[in-house]
Amino acid sequence: MTTPHTGPALDALQGLSVGDALGAQFFVPATARTHFAAGTTPPGPWPWTDDTEMACSVYAAHTERGALDVFDLTHAFARRHDFDRGYGPSANRLLRLVREGGDARELAAGLFDGRGSYGNGAAMRVAPLGAAYAADPVEAVRPAVETALITHTHPQAVDGAVAVAVAAAFAVRARTTRMTPEGFLAEVRRLTPSGAVRDGLGEAIALLAEPGHERAARVLGNGSRTSAADTVPYALWCAARRLTDYPAAVREAVAAGGDMDTVAAITGGVVAARTGTAGIPAAWLAAREPLPAWAFPEPGGVPDGRGGADLLVPRPHPVPDVVWTDAQWQALRTGVLPDRRWRARTREGVLRLCRADGHPVWELAVAPGRAGWRPVSAVVETCPHRAPGLRDGEDAGLLARLLGAAAPGGGTAGP
Numbered sequence: 001m002t003t004p005h006t007g008p009a010l011d012a013l014q015g016l017s018v019g020d021a022l023g024a025q026f027f028v029p030a031t032a033r034t035h036f037a038a039g040t041t042p043p044g045p046w047p048w049t050d051d052t053e054m055a056c057s058v059y060a061a062h063t064e065r066g067a068l069d070v071f072d073l074t075h076a077f078a079r080r081h082d083f084d085r086g087y088g089p090s091a092n093r094l095l096r097l098v099r100e101g102g103d104a105r106e107l108a109a110g111l112f113d114g115r116g117s118y119g120n121g122a123a124m125r126v127a128p129l130g131a132a133y134a135a136d137p138v139e140a141v142r143p144a145v146e147t148a149l150i151t152h153t154h155p156q157a158v159d160g161a162v163a164v165a166v167a168a169a170f171a172v173r174a175r176t177t178r179m180t181p182e183g184f185l186a187e188v189r190r191l192t193p194s195g196a197v198r199d200g201l202g203e204a205i206a207l208l209a210e211p212g213h214e215r216a217a218r219v220l221g222n223g224s225r226t227s228a229a230d231t232v233p234y235a236l237w238c239a240a241r242r243l244t245d246y247p248a249a250v251r252e253a254v255a256a257g258g259d260m261d262t263v264a265a266i267t268g269g270v271v272a273a274r275t276g277t278a279g280i281p282a283a284w285l286a287a288r289e290p291l292p293a294w295a296f297p298e299p300g301g302v303p304d305g306r307g308g309a310d311l312l313v314p315r316p317h318p319v320p321d322v323v324w325t326d327a328q329w330q331a332l333r334t335g336v337l338p339d340r341r342w343r344a345r346t347r348e349g350v351l352r353l354c355r356a357d358g359h360p361v362w363e364l365a366v367a368p369g370r371a372g373w374r375p376v377s378a379v380v381e382t383c384p385h386r387a388p389g390l391r392d393g394e395d396a397g398l399l400a401r402l403l404g405a406a407a408p409g410g411g412t413a414g415p
Ligand SMILES: [Mg+2]
Pocket: 049, 050, 051, 085, 086, 261, 262
């Protein structure tokens, strides 16, 4: 049975993707000339860009587990990376190398001579995640930081993601709690660490009474440097002023030029968290290229490994010689093993094989490579109370059978 997707995180994703797709249209000079001044929109379809591709991964990863798993999200970014969606050069290279087995953390930290990227790419994809934390916006901070660090380790980029995530959370709260534009931005600024993004939010508050966008865009930036600090304050200034009017907010986001798809993606994601999908013009939703089917996994379809019992007496175990295709690894993540007496649980790249009573017997660290997914280290439970009946030599064969059976046709199980 497929559970329908609803809720504020989906609203934010819809708003983000429509803003992204519409904003990207205005990079075509003839489109901008015809439609900017007239206040009209070009005919569809409007293809979405990297902002939406990554936001779909964030939404899907959070939805399938109900929690964030950085390992899963890192490899989802890499697996779905489509070179033709307008990623920046460093993101293109990083995601390609991760796909080929590179260490994402090391690669991200090494960008820009070791300073890390301070681009707006972490902020542009995070609104759907933030919208899921409306009950307590402070709770959005940590997952926002974790999603940012996958590709952006510079503090400004991380702060930009924090600001957008908590903005989306407060926008959902504004459905039921009255919030002025000043109050909204002040709450976002309060949870944003000190630095250039927070300073920009302070300036944005001071500029809220401006009649038009010109001075705000001049002071705050319009994303033309594609940094978080010159993108997020202006995008949130647009959102704060028009939190109940999606089309007006997105038009203002695009009107300043600069990185129009990303500014409009941020503004649109936050405002739709307040208005719901119903606030997005139906014609705009219809013009936007449809979102990919993979963005909508079964909610809770991947059992989250958090909170399960730990191994009591873990001992090193021979690493089984098995390789899974991506489809086999994705199937394993759903927890089902061909031998129904066993369950799989994954968390941050560690596969646990658990008995029906839930207790784990093996833990294997899994890593991707050119050939596929494979275990790279293994431990076994040796507490007799937790793992009765496993005798030396027998457990290795059982593990190989379990894992080999999870890879029919593609994997190779060792002896
Ligand atoms: Mg883009």
